[in-house]
Amino acid sequence: MLGLLLAPLSGGVTVASADPRPLPPEPASRESVSPLGTAGRVLAGDALATDPSATMALRDLWLARPDLTGTDALEATALLARPTDGAADPFDNGYTVASTKQCGTKVCVHYVPTTTDAPPSTEWVALTLATMEAVYDREVRQLGYRAPRKDGIDGGDARLDVYLKDLGVGLYGYCAAERDKAARTASGFCVLDNDYSPTQFPAKTPEDNLRVTAAHEFFHAVQYSYDYAEDPWMLESTATWMEEQVFDDVNDNRQYLRQSQLQAPYVHLDAFSTSHGFQYGNWIFWEYLTERFGTGFVKKAWESAGSLRKDGRNHSIDAVKAVLRKKRQSFTDVYADFAAANTTPALTYPEAPGVAEYANPxxxxxxxxxxxxxxxxxxxKVDHLAAEAINLRPAAELSGRRWKLRVNISGPPRSSSPAARLIVHKLDGTLTSRRVRFSRGGRAQRLAPFSSTKVLAVTVSFANVSTRFRCGRATEFVCQGEALDDNKLFTVVAKAVKPRKRR
Structure with missing residues (x-):
């Protein structure tokens, strides 16, 4: 599906032309996807381009299993089984020989000495254990997140169990929920590739692939201590953000920025696309919140989203809004600031300068x-939790200091949460951001400096920050809901003017 780019002709007349920026297909309804079939394909190494990650596929199967009967229920149980459940597994996902393990304070790593699932050496097992223990320490003790729920004597004792297995090309690892605990929390286990062979995982070194996968997948086990049924985009985007907090030097998550609101602000923040990686790329939203409000923001968001009695029991965006309210911040304003800041990544994110993945959108x-x-x-037209931006530059002939840019915006009514910012780029390299206030009917006007002797450009960033949903409609958006304010038209009229001097 292509959008439209309005290309100006002389005199300010506009005509429509094809927008070269790619848009993902509409996300599939949950009702049109078989969790059992999807999980089976993913674990067998036959995943389609439209299938989610193994963790999400198993999470969806875990949610669906109570409603399955007969053969379907047996198949689901087998797919959700641990590798040590063995050769009796009809889907060939179990170990076929006896396993052994190495254990640390918080984690046990299980492996087999022979077959294709065997790790290359006991040194690799020790490295995996040390990595998982370091991840556990960083995420739970240092950052303060809840530990994964204990699994009793499954795997031998209550420590988190991690299994090494040859997962095949492209499947780095997964964590699966296993036993229901209080509210929507569960214990579980993790499976990691047995060696991250460069022939199967060529993008990074085996050690770096292990590190980043451990940080990401372990955080899924942590999430199950809050709410395993949380909105999919929040589950994946915060797990990808966590990679940055644990192993900042690996930078594997930069590969997803092409499919994020940094480079594609016109795609919903809460998008969960099975054919595109927006749920991974939008770790940049949490990174923005972290830079602005501190590392603890994401933890507070998960407490607000959690399902326990002491938690907020909110859906993802409502969880963020609740945390912002305590900081006396408006979600509409913060999202508008985020969208505006993303037009200049090098001035927003400390890692961005000189890094190709952070190029200006x-x-x-x-x-x-x-x-x-x-x-x-x-x-x-802009959909919910999405934004657009245009750049306007003064020609050299607009050199008088009285030149201004008058921007009029006609958008949806205030109830749909329109927002906009004017970012003034000065020739000295500095910039200023000006808030644009909308009337109840959705109209706004703002002036900005526009003399070519001082101004390089003015960026007009405008956003549809609606968070209104009709929940429970079997979508992949917030609260599985249907957005009430998609496809809202914004009209931006910008004109270079020389206001009269006041007498």
């Missing part, structure tokens, strides 16, 4: 205004 339009063509009009 492609704006909807980039135009120069002149004396003859002072006006630019942009019309664009």
């Amino acid at each position: 492609l704006p909807l339009a980039d135009e120069t205004l002149t004396r003859a063509a002072k006006r630019h009009v942009e019309r664009k």
Whole structure:
């Protein structure tokens, strides 16, 4: 599905042209997907491009299993089994020989000495154990998240069990829920690849692949101590964000920024696309919140989203809104700031300067205004929790200090939470951001400096920050809901003007 780019002609007239920026297909309804079939394909190494990660596939199967009967229930139980459940597993996901284990304070690593599931050496087992123990220490003791729920004597004792197995090309690892605990929390176990062979995982070294997978998958086990039924985008985006907090030097998560609101702000923040990785790329949202409010923000969001009596029991976005309210911050304002900040990644994220994955996003339009063509009009429909931006530059002839850019925006009514910012890029390399206030009917106007002697460009960032949903509609969005404010039209009219001097 293509959007439309409004390309200006002389005199400010606009015509439609194809938008070169790719949009993902509409996310599949949960009702149209078989969790059993999906999990079976993923664990067998036959995943389709439209299938989710193994962790999410097993999470969905875990949620669906109570409603399965007969053969389907037996198959689900087998897919959710531990590798040590053995050769009796009809799907060939279990070990076929006896296993042994190495244990630390919090984690036990199980492995087999022979067959294709065997690790390359006991030194690799020790490295896996040391890595998992370090991840446990960082995420639970240092960052303060809840430990994974204890599993009793499964695996031998209550320590977290990690199994090494040859998972095949592209499947790095997964964690699966196993035993229901209080509310929507569960104990579980993890499975990691047995060697991260470069022939199967060529992007990073085996050691780096182990590190980043351990940080990501262990956090899924942590999430199950809050709410295993939380919105999918929050589960995956915060797990990808956690990679940055545990092993900042690996930077594997940068590969997803092409499919994030940093580079594709026009795609919903809560998108969970089985054919695109937006749920991974939007770790950048949590990174923005971390830079602005501190590392503890994500932990507070999970407490607000948690299902226990002491938790907030909110869906993902409502959880974020609740944390922001305690900081006397508006979600609409913070999201608008986030969208505006993403137009200049190098000035927003400490790691961004000089890094290709953080390159400036492609704006909807980039135009120069002149004396003859002072006006630019942009019309664009924007979905919920998404944004757009246009760049406007003063021609050299607009050099007088009285030149201003007058921006008028007509958007949806205030009840749909329209928001906008004007970012003034000065020739000295500094910038300022100006808030645009909308009337109840969805109209706004703001002036910005526009003299070419001082201003390089003005970016107009506008967003649909609606969080209104009709929940329980079997979608992959917030609260499995149907967004009530998608496809809202914004019309931006920008004109270079010279306001009269006051007498």
